[in-house]
Amino acid sequence: MSRRIPASTIRRLSHYLRSLEDIEGEGRETVSSEELADRGQTTAAQVRKDLSHFGSFGKRGLGYRVEELRGRLRQILGVDRVWRVALIGAGRIGSALFEYPAFELRGYECVAIVDADPEKIGATWGALRIRPPEEIESLIDTLGIELVILAVPAQAAQQITDRAVHAGIKGILNFAPIRLKVPAHLAVEDVNLVMQLEALSFAITQRGSGD
Amino acid sequence: MSRRIPASTIRRLSHYLRSLEDIEGEGRETVSSEELADRGQTTAAQVRKDLSHFGSFGKRGLGYRVEELRGRLRQILGVDRVWRVALIGAGRIGSALFEYPAFELRGYECVAIVDADPEKIGATWGALRIRPPEEIESLIDTLGIELVILAVPAQAAQQITDRAVHAGIKGILNFAPIRLKVPAHLAVEDVNLVMQLEALSFAITQRGSGD
DNA sequence: TAGATTTTGTGACGTTTTTCACAAGTGGCG
DNA sequence: CGCCACTTGTGAAAAACGTCACAAAATCTA
Numbered sequence: 001m002s003r004r005i006p007a008s009t010i011r012r013l014s015h016y017l018r019s020l021e022d023i024e025g026e027g028r029e030t031v032s033s034e035e036l037a038d039r040g041q042t043t044a045a046q047v048r049k050d051l052s053h054f055g056s057f058g059k060r061g062l063g064y065r066v067e068e069l070r071g072r073l074r075q076i077l078g079v080d081r082v083w084r085v086a087l088i089g090a091g092r093i094g095s096a097l098f099e100y101p102a103f104e105l106r107g108y109e110c111v112a113i114v115d116a117d118p119e120k121i122g123a124t125w126g127a128l129r130i131r132p133p134e135e136i137e138s139l140i141d142t143l144g145i146e147l148v149i150l151a152v153p154a155q156a157a158q159q160i161t162d163r164a165v166h167a168g169i170k171g172i173l174n175f176a177p178i179r180l181k182v183p184a185h186l187a188v189e190d191v192n193l194v195m196q197l198e199a200l201s202f203a204i205t206q207r208g209s210g211d
Numbered sequence: 212m213s214r215r216i217p218a219s220t221i222r223r224l225s226h227y228l229r230s231l232e233d234i235e236g237e238g239r240e241t242v243s244s245e246e247l248a249d250r251g252q253t254t255a256a257q258v259r260k261d262l263s264h265f266g267s268f269g270k271r272g273l274g275y276r277v278e279e280l281r282g283r284l285r286q287i288l289g290v291d292r293v294w295r296v297a298l299i300g301a302g303r304i305g306s307a308l309f310e311y312p313a314f315e316l317r318g319y320e321c322v323a324i325v326d327a328d329p330e331k332i333g334a335t336w337g338a339l340r341i342r343p344p345e346e347i348e349s350l351i352d353t354l355g356i357e358l359v360i361l362a363v364p365a366q367a368a369q370q371i372t373d374r375a376v377h378a379g380i381k382g383i384l385n386f387a388p389i390r391l392k393v394p395a396h397l398a399v400e401d402v403n404l405v406m407q408l409e410a411l412s413f414a415i416t417q418r419g420s421g422d
Numbered sequence: 423t424a425g426a427t428t429t430t431g432t433g434a435c436g437t438t439t440t441t442c443a444c445a446a447g448t449g450g451c452g
Numbered sequence: 453c454g455c456c457a458c459t460t461g462t463g464a465a466a467a468a469c470g471t472c473a474c475a476a477a478a479t480c481t482a
C-alpha cells in the first residue's frame with residue numbers, strides 16, 4: 001500500500017487486466033499469481049508485489065477471484081467509467097485510430113474530431129462532423145472532454161496542445177514526434193514508432209556482434 | 212563500455228539521435244552533454260553515462276562533434292543501413308503505417324505487403340502488390356526481409372508470426388494486442404495503445420484521489 | 423608557457439525496482 | 453480434528469539504474 005507507483009507496474013497491471021478478461025472468458029473463477037505471471041512475461045512474486053501496492057485482493061491457498069480482481073484493476077487503472085476523448089488530426093493515423101474497435105470497447109469514447117484541413121472540415125465520420133481547430137476549447141468545455149489523441153504533424157502539435165491545455169484537458173496521447181511542453185501535472189504518453197523500430201534494429205545488431 | 216544495456220538507455224539514444232539531427236540542421240558543429248540533456252528530459256550526467264556504455268566520443272572542454280556523434284549513434288542503433296521490412300496486414304493501421312514518411316526516411320524500407328483478404332490480394336499500394344499469407348516464407352527468403360510489421364487481428368497474429376519466424380525473420384513490430392510466442396533470441400516490440408491510454412487514465416485518476 | 427575555463431568520462435554513492443524466502447492463511451481430506 | 457498441499461503478502465536481500473562529484477583532458481588568452 002505505497003504512494004509512488006512505478007510506471008512498469010502500471011504497464012503490468014494493464015496486462016493483468018487483459019489476462020483476467022481472457023481467463024474470465026474461459027469460465028474460470030479463480031487464478032493464482034503464478035498463472036498471471038505466465039501470461040505476462042513476469043514472475044509470481046512480481047505480480048503479488050504489483051498488486052500489494054494497492055491492497056490485498058487474494059486469498060491464501062486459493063488465489064484471486066477473477067471477477068473481483070478484474071473489477072479492482074479497472075478501478076485502479078481508472079477504466080471503470082467512460083472517458084470522453086477528442087481526436088485531433090483526421091489524417092491516416094487519426095482514421096486508423098477512429099476505426100480501432102479496442103478503444104471504444106475499453107471505455108474511450110471519441111466525441112469530437114478536429115482537423116485543420118478546410119477540405120475535411122464538415123465531413124462526417126460515423127456520427128461526428130469534423131470541426132476546425134478554432135473550436136477546440138469550446139468542444140473540450142461543452143462536451144466534457146478529458147483526453148486528447150493528438151495525431152497532427154509535428155509543427156502543429158505544440159500549438160494545438162496549448163489550446164487543449166488552456167481548455168483544461170487532463171491527458172494527451174501524443175503521436176507527434178516531438179516532446180510537448182505542458183504544465184508539470186499534466187499526463188502525456190508519447191507513441192513513438194520510430195523509437196520502437198530502432199529498439200528492434202539495436203537488439204538485432206547487438207546480438208550479431210555481441211555474444 | 213559495458214555489456215548489458217538498459218532499455219531506457221536505448222530509448223534515450225533514439226532521442227539523442229533525433230536531437231542531433233535538429234542541431235545539425237541548425238548548422239552547429241559541436242554540442243555538450245548538457246544541451247543534449249535539455250532537449251531530452253534528462254540530465255547531462257545521464258547523457259554521458261548512456262554514451263559511455265559504447266565508448267568515449269567527446270572531447271573534454273569541447274563537447275561532442277555533432278556529425279560524428281550522430282554517425283556513432285546511427286551505428287549503435289543499427290540504423291546506418293537500410294532495413295528491409297514486410298508489412299503484414301493491409302487494414303487501417305497497415306495503411307497508415309505504409310504512408311508514414313518517417314519510416315522510409317529513417318531507413319526502414321517496406322518491400323512487401325501481405326493480407327489475407329481475397330478482396331485485397333493483388334491490389335497495388337505504391338509499387339507493391341499485396342500478396343497472400345501463403346507467400347510469407349518465400350517473400351522473406353527471396354527479398355531478404357529482416358523485420359516484420361505485424362498489423363493483423365489478434366487471432367491471426369500468432370500463426371503469421373510462426374511462419375515469419377520459421378522463415379528466419381529477426382524482429383517484429385507487433386500491433387496485435389497479444390503476447391507473441393517466439394524463440395528467446397528474437398526481438399519483439401509491442402505497440403499497445405490501450406496500455407498507453409490506461410497509463411493516462413491511471414495518472415489522472417491517481418492525481419485526483421492521491422495528493 | 424601558465425593559468426583560467428570548459429566539459430568529458432567514470433568511480434562511488436543513493437535510490438528504485440526486482441527477486442527471494444518464508445510466516446501465515448485457506449481449503450480439502452481422512 | 454489434525455495434517456497436508458497450496459498460495460498469498462511482505463520484509464529483507466540483491467540487482468539495476470540514476471545521480472553526484474571530481475580528476476583529467478582540451479581550448480583559449482595573454
